[in-house]
Amino acid sequence: MLTSQNIISTKIERAVEIAEQLVEQGEKVVVMSIFKDPVYKLAKLLDKYNPLVNTGDIPDLTVSQNIEKFQTDPEAKIFLATAAKCGTGITLNAASQMICIDIPWTDALFQQMTDRIHRLDNTNSAFITVLACRDTIDQRVLDIVETKKQISDFVIDNVQNALADSLKAEMTAIIKSL
The missing domain is CATH 3.40.50.300 (P-loop containing nucleotide triphosphate hydrolases)
Structure with missing residues (x-):
């Protein structure tokens, strides 16, 4: 408004x-x-x-x-x-x-x-x-930053997490389909 x-x-x-x-x-x-x-x-x-x-x-x-x-x-x-x-x-x-x-x-x-x-x-x-408010852009940014952190942790430091496991499964499926 x-x-x-x-x-x-x-x-x-x-x-x-x-x-x-x-x-x-x-x-x-x-x-x-x-x-x-x-x-x-x-x-x-x-x-x-x-x-x-x-x-x-x-x-x-x-x-x-x-x-x-x-x-x-x-x-x-x-x-x-x-x-x-x-x-x-x-x-x-x-x-x-x-x-x-x-x-x-x-x-x-x-x-x-x-x-x-x-x-x-x-x-x-x-x-x-x-200071982040639930159900706002703040929460969305926090979620995106956390996802990017998990990807980075896996790619750079081989830190295992749920996102890394999901990425590995997807990559394996793609490679098998080739």
Whole structure:
């Protein structure tokens, strides 16, 4: 339905609730999204915490400063970012909590995103909250990513799973029919 009103999504509202609760408990939190629009909406809704915003619109120098500030400043509690800008190659282990507004279409990128807070030198556990609504595109993406992961696990690492068994049976049938 078309409207001129700014409607906040349930996932954004839930992310705000979780982030506020974690900050009130003394935690630092990283919030990641594939899209920049949710990052900017969250920045407005979490303004009282002075969140550090990191998207492709933000200069690299500012992002580097935000990373340093988040890692070292006890007052910097919320790091908001897009996966494209901050999903790989950086360390954000000052946080042990991550909220994923949505997930990418590959398990590898999802693992890269979550690895920002889950580093080898971490002494704390990492907790990842994925906001996905049942019977929506979120669930479909999760299903597709899981299927792709199972195929990859089988092809690359020979990990046996139900999907691999089904693929082997199909391939065997095709070969026998030739």
